[in-house]
Amino acid sequence: MFKAYHKLYYRLLYSISLIIVCILIGILGYVGLEGYDTLDAFYMTMITISTVGFGEVQSLSPHGKIFTSLLIIMSLGTFAYAITSLSSYLFGGDFRKLRKAIMEKRKIDALxxxxxxxxxxxxxxxxxxxxxxxxxxxxxxxxxxxxxxxxxxxxxxxxxxxxxxxxxxxxxxxxxxxxxxxxxxxxxxxxxxxxxxxxxxxxxxxxxxxxxxxxxxxxxxxxxxxxxxxxxxxxGSHMASLVVRPDVMEFIDEIIISSDYTPNIVAINYKNLPLKFKDQKLQVFKDAEISGCSVVGIKEQDGDYQINPSGNTLITEGCKILMLGDKEQIDNLRKYFEFDA
CATH class of the missing domain: 3.40.50.720 (NAD(P)-binding Rossmann-like Domain)
Structure with missing residues (x-):
């Protein structure tokens, strides 16, 4: 996506560059062949490539006439290409697409x-x-x-x-x-x-x-x-479990993601805990009654899980505490520990 619009952008710059090059060639040609000063050379170049038909600054030499003829031929092709590119950019929707792509890129880069x-x-x-x-x-x-x-x-x-x-x-x-x-x-x-x-x-x-x-x-x-x-x-395993243990599976589905897509079970990382909770027994965490959530498990640093851990379980570095609650309890928990779940 971004590469395609970069090509469009460079095509537009290329068109503008061709026009500038054409003007510079005209100025240098009239200064070198006819001895015009820069302003007169610029004026002569503009009336020539724009074909407006204004009079010459002064009579041209044979070399000047040949150069002017070649400049007209060159400018016709250059301006035709440039106008086509510019029209496509401004009126063909390319400008809107390019602007949208740039904004999208900036939005993604800020994430x-x-x-x-x-x-x-x-x-x-x-x-x-x-x-x-x-x-x-x-x-x-x-x-x-x-x-x-x-x-x-x-x-x-x-x-x-x-x-x-x-x-x-x-x-x-x-x-x-x-x-x-x-x-x-x-x-x-x-x-x-x-x-x-x-x-x-x-x-x-x-x-x-x-x-x-x-x-x-x-x-x-x-x-x-x-x-x-x-x-x-x-x-397949989920469907089989719904037959064997339907009530349990429906309950698990409900607590993981409820009907309004609010997480009802979250994990709090050790690093998000206040100092008073770190390296303490889990009972301290339970006694705090921070939000009304229940501790349903702990994930140890090595990846092992403890289901329904006792109050004597130590909260050690690298662990994650699994909490269960309703929407309001989870929101309060998130605000207290300042984490995303």
């Missing part, structure tokens, strides 16, 4: 802690819609322009139209300042490449990758993905 979504098919579109509802900023990298047209006017959506396997498009998506990237293209090979490229560009970014085949799972993990999701397997 911090956003998510980059590679691929805007069924999976990518669902991810983007959920992010839009929860006010999580994101940038979509999608090769097919037809897929993004419907969402282009939505301010929650930011697009880079291009191939996600081209590093330049990941750079345009401001991957350096993103907190996560989700690569959910239908091609496993493309997803592996994006994982490799993303890990090289941003060592600390969280990478979530889609896999269609079982044998791709390990490749994506080795490439640097933090999590690998197989939509078909996850969907």
């Amino acid at each position: 911090k802690n956003h998510v980059v979504i590679c691929g805007f098919g069924r999976v990518g579109r669902q991810v983007a819609e959920d992010f839009a509802r929860t006010n999580q900023s994101f940038v979509v990298v999608e090769l097919d322009p037809a897929r993004v047209v419907k969402y282009e006017e939505d301010e929650n959506y930011n697009f880079v139209v291009g191939d996600a396997t081209v590093d330049e498009n990941l750079v345009n998506a401001n991957l350096e300042n993103a907190k996560a990237i989700i690569t959910c293209m239908p091609s496993d090979a493309n997803n592996v490449y994006v994982v490799l490229a993303a890990r090289e560009m941003n060592k600390n970014i969280q990478i979530i990758a889609r896999a269609s085949k079982n044998e791709t799972y390990n490749k994506l993990k080795i490439a640097g993905a933090n999590s690998v999701i197989m939509p078909d397997s996850v969907g």
Whole structure:
């Protein structure tokens, strides 16, 4: 997208440059051949290339007449090209498109802690819609322009139209300042490449990758993905669980994402905790009654989970505390600890 509009911009600059070069050639020619001063040479050049028909500053020598004839021929082609380019830029919608592309680029460059979504098919579109509802900023990298047209006017959506396997498009998506990237293209090979490229560009970014085949799972993990999701397997397991444990699964769905897309279970990072809570027993955290939320689990630094931990559990560096509550309780919790969930 940005490359296409750069070409348009350079074409416009090229047209203007041709006109300036044509004027300079005329000035130099009349100064050198006819001995005009700079002002008279400029005036003679302008009335010649504009073909307005005003009289000459002074009678031209034979060389001056030949030069004037050649200047007219050259200027006709130059001005025809320039006027076509300028008209297309101003009246053909190119100016509006270029301005929109520049504003979009500036908006994306200003993002911090956003998510980059590679691929805007069924999976990518669902991810983007959920992010839009929860006010999580994101940038979509999608090769097919037809897929993004419907969402282009939505301010929650930011697009880079291009191939996600081209590093330049990941750079345009401001991957350096993103907190996560989700690569959910239908091609496993493309997803592996994006994982490799993303890990090289941003060592600390969280990478979530889609896999269609079982044998791709390990490749994506080795490439640097933090999590690998197989939509078909996850969907099948979820449907089976709805048959075996319907009430439990419906409850889990409800507490993870409710009907109004408000997160009801969140994780608080150790680094966001006030000093009085760090390296203390969990009971101190529970006794504080900060928001009415309940502690339902702890994720240790090594990735292990403790479900329903006791009050004697230590809050150690690198851990995350999982909290459960309703919308109001979660909002109060977020304000108290100043974190995004």
